[in-house]
Amino acid sequence: FLTPVQIPSKTKLSTRGGDDDFGDVSLWRIEKVDKVFGDNADDDDVVPSYPNPLSQKARIPSSWFVDEDDAVAAKVNVDVHQTCIIDEEAAAPAFMLAGPRMEIAFDPEVSRAAIVTCGGLCPGLNTVVREVVMCLRRQYGVENVYGVPEGYRGFQSPEDWRPLDETVVANFHNLGGSVLGSSRGGYDTKAIVDSLAAQNINMLFVIGGDGTLRGAAKIAEEVKKRGLQISVAVIPKTIDNDIPLVDRTFGFETAVEAARDAINVANVEAEGFPLGLGVVKVMGRNSGFIAMHAALGSRVVDLCLVPEVDFYLDGPGGIVDHLAARLLENNKAVVVVAEGAGQDLIAAEQEEEGEQVTDLSGNVMLEDIGRWLADKLKTRLGDKLQNQTKHGDSVSIKYIDPSYMVRGVPPNTADNVYCTHLAHNAVHGAFAGLTSFVVGSVNTRECFVPTRVLVNKRNVIDTEHQSLWEYVVFDTGQPCFQTESDDVDRRKDITISASGGVVLELE
Numbered sequence: 001f002l003t004p005v006q007i008p009s010k011t012k013l014s015t016r017g018g019d020d021d022f023g024d025v026s027l028w029r030i031e032k033v034d035k036v037f038g039d040n041a042d043d044d045d046v047v048p049s050y051p052n053p054l055s056q057k058a059r060i061p062s063s064w065f066v067d068e069d070d071a072v073a074a075k076v077n078v079d080v081h082q083t084c085i086i087d088e089e090a091a092a093p094a095f096m097l098a099g100p101r102m103e104i105a106f107d108p109e110v111s112r113a114a115i116v117t118c119g120g121l122c123p124g125l126n127t128v129v130r131e132v133v134m135c136l137r138r139q140y141g142v143e144n145v146y147g148v149p150e151g152y153r154g155f156q157s158p159e160d161w162r163p164l165d166e167t168v169v170a171n172f173h174n175l176g177g178s179v180l181g182s183s184r185g186g187y188d189t190k191a192i193v194d195s196l197a198a199q200n201i202n203m204l205f206v207i208g209g210d211g212t213l214r215g216a217a218k219i220a221e222e223v224k225k226r227g228l229q230i231s232v233a234v235i236p237k238t239i240d241n242d243i244p245l246v247d248r249t250f251g252f253e254t255a256v257e258a259a260r261d262a263i264n265v266a267n268v269e270a271e272g273f274p275l276g277l278g279v280v281k282v283m284g285r286n287s288g289f290i291a292m293h294a295a296l297g298s299r300v301v302d303l304c305l306v307p308e309v310d311f312y313l314d315g316p317g318g319i320v321d322h323l324a325a326r327l328l329e330n331n332k333a334v335v336v337v338a339e340g341a342g343q344d345l346i347a348a349e350q351e352e353e354g355e356q357v358t359d360l361s362g363n364v365m366l367e368d369i370g371r372w373l374a375d376k377l378k379t380r381l382g383d384k385l386q387n388q389t390k391h392g393d394s395v396s397i398k399y400i401d402p403s404y405m406v407r408g409v410p411p412n413t414a415d416n417v418y419c420t421h422l423a424h425n426a427v428h429g430a431f432a433g434l435t436s437f438v439v440g441s442v443n444t445r446e447c448f449v450p451t452r453v454l455v456n457k458r459n460v461i462d463t464e465h466q467s468l469w470e471y472v473v474f475d476t477g478q479p480c481f482q483t484e485s486d487d488v489d490r491r492k493d494i495t496i497s498a499s500g501g502v503v504l505e506l507e
């Protein structure tokens with residue numbers, strides 16, 4: 001006998017929690033666009049408006065346009081028994097749904113757009129550039145679109161800006177790296193805004209990660225302070241997938257696939273020799289998403305180490321015992337380690353506390369955990385397993401570091417498609433007159449998230465609730481290294497992204 005179980009049918013659902021987790025979720029809109037960006041505007045409009053050329057030229061149906069009130073709830077897990085009465089005062093956090101608007105704020109004929117890629121490389125960067133250009137030119141008819149070379153520092157040499165059109169970008173989606181070039185460091189708010197103003201730019205499309213986002217937030221502040229009418233849109237990029245709230249960042253899936261290939265090779269090597277141990281290090285400074293997803297995807301991993309989980313080598317419950325058992329059982333084992341994992345263990349070994357070395361953007365340069373781990377395991381497991389096999393074999397360790405191999409490749413199909421959505425929605429958002437926003441998929445719906453909501457937060461693997469990490473622990477059989485924590489929110493009160501991440505507030 002089966003009993004149907006359903007949520008109370010007449011319950012009106014509201015998401016829980018108010019907006020306290022995200023702060024002010026309102027977006028900035030450019031209030032008045034003057035003649036620099038079009039003289040056909042109706043002066044009485046608070047937000048000047050022009051008909052969207054999509055409705056005129058392409059004659060797309062009105063149902064393709066998004067209404068001002070369409071929103072995406074930030075939290076979709078609810079407790080139906082506690083939320084059936086909507087409290088008018090407690091507005092649920094929600095973000096504006098992305099997509100084209102019937103009326104737009106800038107005159108496309110006189111609009112001028114700039115595109116820049118910043119930070120580490122990532123599969124899909126060129127697709128985003130391509131699609132921003134395509135949408136601006138084909139759908140809105142913007143003539144003047146420029147590629148700013150080599151990241152933020154490129155604003156200081158406008159003579160090097162590259163005019164971009166359909167022909168130039170046609171094959172970009174098949175290329176890895178960044179055709180425009182990228183860089184770390186070289187950021188200067190004043191110089192960037194001076195340059196945007198001097199070049200009469202009214203739309204800036206910034207493609208980058210967490211550092212880039214912080215820079216873009218400052219640019220938008222400065223633009224606002226100076227009373228300029230420039231929309232600043234961010235398309236979040238990083239193979240690390242460490243941007244909070246959004247379901248995933250573009251390029252991440254491609255990187256995971258490439259990492260999985262490396263893991264499979266490590267497994268082949270491990271299987272090829274008695275007591276074979278493959279150690280694979282993948283990127284992921286503060287978040288271990290690549291390691292987690294690639295480990296899960298491959299199903300051959302015995303131990304997955306990520307920055308979010310502290311671990312130890314020796315003693316009961318340590319990784320040496322776990323791997324020794326696996327080697328004796330299967331004659332092979334595979335370890336995947338994210339570059340940011342175990343940094344505390346390496347630091348603890350160093351005699352003096354050295355000064356932290358940073359890159360030009362201020363990111364801490366990490367110690368090579370992969371090499372360190374492979375060396376430690378060689379001696380530890382060698383001692384432990386001595387004389388335990390028929391031929392007295394020693395552990396055969398192969399260390400594989402595919403770091404740059406996973407991000408220098410062209411995007412896979414799923415990422416190419418995702419890049420297309422993001423790029424087009426960034427253009428639609430800019431034409432809506434919005435500024436200081438990040439375009440991203442939240443709970444599978446693309447929306448405009450205010451940049452300030454995302455700065456100083458990070459997406460990290462959720463190890464405190466049932467999420468993808470649980471599967472890693474069970475699939476690998478590795479020690480959990482977690483202890484019971486009393487003050488963990490129940491799952492319905494938090495936002496868990498599709499990739500198994502949770503928002504971490506930074507200090």
Ligand SMILES: Nc1ncnc2c1ncn2[C@@H]1O[C@H](COP(=O)(O)OP(=O)(O)O)[C@@H](O)[C@H]1O
Nearest residue numbers: 119120184185187208209210211212214215361
């Ligand atoms: N706090 C910040 N304020 C302004 N600019 C920043 C900040 N952090 C990083 N940037 C700039 O953003 C760009 C990219 O940052 P980086 O950390 O290298 O990559 P990513 O954006 O991929 O995280 C660099 O040019 C860097 O100087």
Ligand SMILES: O=P(O)(O)OC[C@H]1O[C@](O)(COP(=O)(O)O)[C@@H](O)[C@@H]1O
Nearest residue numbers: 119120209237238239240283284285
């Ligand atoms: O050698 P580089 O270019 O500094 O890049 C290394 C870093 O770039 C990343 O791939 C991604 O970093 P960002 O997306 O934040 O730029 C990290 O995983 C890695 O630590």
Ligand SMILES: [Mg+2]
Nearest residue numbers: 119209210211
């Ligand atoms: Mg970064």
